[in-house]
Amino acid sequence: MPGLETSPAPAMERIQRNIATTFLRERNILDVAAIALRDRSDIRILSFGCSIGDELATLRVLFPQAEIHGCDIDEEALVRARDSVGHLAGVFLSDEAEILRRGPYDLICAFSSLCIHPFRSEEETARIFPFTRFESMIGLFHDCLRDGGILATRNMNYLLADTRHGPAFSTVRSNAIVRSGFVPILRPDGGLIFNALHAPAGPVHFIQDSGTARDAMLADCLFRKRAGADAHIDLNLGALADPEVTHIETAAWQRSNLDTLAPARRMGAVEFVTGFRAFTPREPGGMTYLEQTMRRRSIDRPGKWLEASRAGFHLPALALLPD
């Protein structure tokens, strides 16, 4: 596995300023990506915007045999990534030529790097990160993805379908993926389709352009490169809990993402209701797990497919990490 290699000065401009990250952050999306890629061996992965490296550790755990590369534009974050997980992945300064040179990839992760967050105005987002720039990044990913490879995203300010590369991808949908993120979504001309409000208990989306807003825009974030792509692919995950072990429900609760908004502030907001059930194993040796279901309860636009459930919060075998 390569360590840090020096790249030429980046031709690439910074997009997202924030370097926030956590281990196993996009676990659901990556689980579905792993299923989509299960027939492949010798998988090569790019994490675009790997920050301080937690995402590279996540990828190493979920794809133990893969060749993993991670780039970032933030040199301080890269120093931490190199120090902490440089033995798990190749870490390099973000640069188009270098991204291409290390490819082609089976999986490209662009999690929370193709956006401007926190959001101040659509004018500012479109100025710092115009649609043309987004489209050229998608073009770069398209060019260095293998056929059938997966582009896994989260928190993008624009829709992949709006780019000229949209027709080259199929959308991969799953019951394990219910939100594509929490940042506002803009049209190519910079107008808002969905705005996002950060309410006390978390982000809430508002429909800004009722002419173009669609359910799928809030959920689609996993795309497979394939010629003549026109339909979506469903890859639903079953419960992960060990069927051999019977469980006792210890707690169940439900909440809406609008609960912390006053009714007058809920107009046009997209509501998701999440149900939680926690189980503990009846027999020793089983794993405690959490089942989560999420469904859309209200929206003033058509579209009802968005409903997801996910069982079994399992940490993967951390023993896969080297000492």
Ligand SMILES: C[S@@+](CC[C@H](N)C(=O)[O-])C[C@H]1O[C@@H](n2cnc3c(N)ncnc32)[C@H](O)[C@@H]1O
């Ligand atoms: C919010 S962090 C997300 C980190 C990680 N992907 C995650 O989801 O946990 C966004 C990262 O994208 C990086 N970034 C911004 N513009 C970039 C560019 N042009 N090339 C590579 N990384 C970039 C930032 O420096 C930052 O570390």
